[in-house]
Amino acid sequence: MASEHIPAIDARFRLAYPGFSLDVDIKLPGRGVSALFGPSGSGKTTLLRCLAGLERTPDGYLALGGEIWQQGPAFVPTHRRPLGYVFQEASLFPHLSVRRNLEYGLRRIADGARRVSLDSAIELLGIGHLLERIPDRLSGGERQRVAIARALAVSPRILLMDEPLAALDLARKQEILPYLERLHDELEIPLVYVSHSPDEVARLADYMVLMEGGKAVASGPIHEMLTRLDLPLAHGDEAGVVIDTTVGEHDEIYHLTRLDFAGGGISVARQPYALEHHVRLRIPARDISLALERHGDSSILNVLPASVVEIADETPAHVMVRLDAGGVPLLARITRKSSALLGLKPGMAIFAQVKSVALLS
């Protein structure tokens, strides 16, 4: 995956307010979802606003697919940038119906620039039944879906989303996430997504920029970022990897589905997907145990051959082991004692026993 991405967004911004500064130099891929991830106050939203031109840095640089939006004093104002932006609060125009909100941007672009039809945006977000309502009469989740469709309707060349789920409760988040996943799967354009939720990032992101104190401390494909032992993401109880798989086989006898990836196959309970369908999995580090041999006498079904890449101290009682399964990195969190008993060393061949996986889509 790492080699596939084309650096289509090239951005350098420097900004200083009293008590806050931003100093970033990043390149983001031209397809898929790039997450700007970090704690609040780390500058994610400011960076996104700089990308949109809502915040103007005195001396910055921004190019999208070779087209320069900002360079020194040259600055393309927001309303001339072919982008879509979804704010944390839906911010629908209260004086316009849902339909008029959707048409607001659409009317303001040239006919030739319309690549996304209003109907397809409405269909993608499932808001066909809301068109004649006014925003006050919508639920929070419905509003946010309308806002996303409104942003898509301008046929943007890049979609920027600022924590679109943060203002919603859990149920509303669950309502919207599937639509975001559809965007991920169906959009041809890059999507930059600000979030401080590891779960959202794990579900949606392909690429990740880790923000801290106004700086981009690390960036890379999500699989690498989640398993880099020099980063905080690969540590703690919640650490884990995400793996993109395809449906390889259905076992109708035992009612199982096998999901394939470069490192092997993982069987899960029967899924309703067709063969070749893409499924993203999350494997928590604490749910992988290690064995020197493949055991036939265990209840654990999913055992992947792998090799030890790196071992890092975790707590006085635990270590984090980074594995390589057919080129795909995995993380295993085991006790220091187990590590010593197995005599783990980098380069060692090992079997990773996967106790549980979470299907993200």
Next chain:
Amino acid sequence: MKQIQLFAPLLALTCAFSAYADEVSVAVAANFTTPMKTIAADFEKDTGHKAILAFGSTGKFYAQIKNGAPFQMLLAADDETPARLEKEGATVAGSRFTYAIGALVLWSAKPGFVDDKGAVLAKGDFEHLALANPKLAPYGAAAMETIAKMGLTDKLQARIVQGENIGQAYQFAATGNAELGFVALSQVMKDGKIGSGSAWIVPAAMHAPIRQDAAILANGKGNAAAEALMKYLRSAKATALIKSYGYTVE
């Protein structure tokens, strides 16, 4: 108890003093403001009585007096208002007298603009002629009378701008917004002569006399200071002062 004892001598002193020196509150027509201030100061010095002055338009004073304003004396800008108040029983009968007769002047802030016959009015070489509202101010009525006598009413009607009182008419002319204005001689007189600009003192025969009458109001009945002030206004000292401001007296 202690406090009363403490204040008793003071109280006695105040009462004793007030037996000799009274206060009178006087409503004074605005055009008589400057002379009256001097007269009141002299009055206090000469008699020990104190005159508390309020300046304003006679029409307003009428409305206030009718509605219980605590004035004890009125120095009006006309003779009608005191007469009306007398008829309505709001004054001390028989106290009314003419303290000043106003003189009307056609004045311009521009030197040499007004000739000594008032021919500039007929020449018509101006855009606006300011005067006090004739319905409200005797000087305004006198101005209209003068214009009528000169046979210029129709000719000048469209150029007339009205101030609500003679003070405002003067303001219009002084700022040059109106090239000409009928104002009170007392307004442009300084040390016995016309202070600035050019003026024609309208002969008294051109209009009914602008009598300004004074009267003691019902509130001031038995007030020694009021009676003293009425007398003082007729004194040689006061009349000389009144005349120096361009008024005449009877």
Next chain:
Amino acid sequence: MLTDSDYSAIRLTLELAGLTTALLLVIGTPIAWWLARTRCWWKAPVSAVVTLPLVLPPTVLGFYLLVAMGPNGFLGQFSHALGLGNLPFTFPGLVFASVLYSMPFVVQPLQNAFNAIGDRPLEVAATLRASPLDTFFSVVVPLARPGFITAAILSFAHTVGEFGVVLMIGGNIEGKTRVVSVQIYNHVEAMEYAEAHWLAGGMLAFSFLVLLAVNFFNPQGKRVSP
């Protein structure tokens, strides 16, 4: 009952108030917008100047206008240079004075309305390809509608009730500068209390209805949904 002179004063007052309000909406809107958006240091002095007529006695404004609009004043020189002649004692002169006098009654409600809108709708519009001018007419004006209605009502009413300034620069000319408030004053001064009551009572009722209307168009509540 009302005389022809009273009717003429009423007609003139309505014309003056209508024209003043129309002009003020045109002039006051950009000023209010600038005041609501700018962060530059001379916002405060400009705001104070615009608000001055609110606290100044009308006679002060009237007096300075009389001096400034006179043949020797700077406004007078300017109006002469434009071929307008002298402004005092003319209807255009009253309109000019009324625009100054009623300015805060337009600028303040508009500025409040603009402030209440905040940055977000403007940013949303920008991300939807709307230029700043386009945004102003397609988003700001509809969202600030209660502010515009309040501004128009207050400006109209305040001009109708204007007295001191008109008295100072009007010259009490029937059909040109004698508005209702001056007419009432004339009636009172002339002790024509019956006539005064008709007009004054009418003004009282008018003012009450105006304030009722302002309350009606400005119900408490949120203007911008999240």
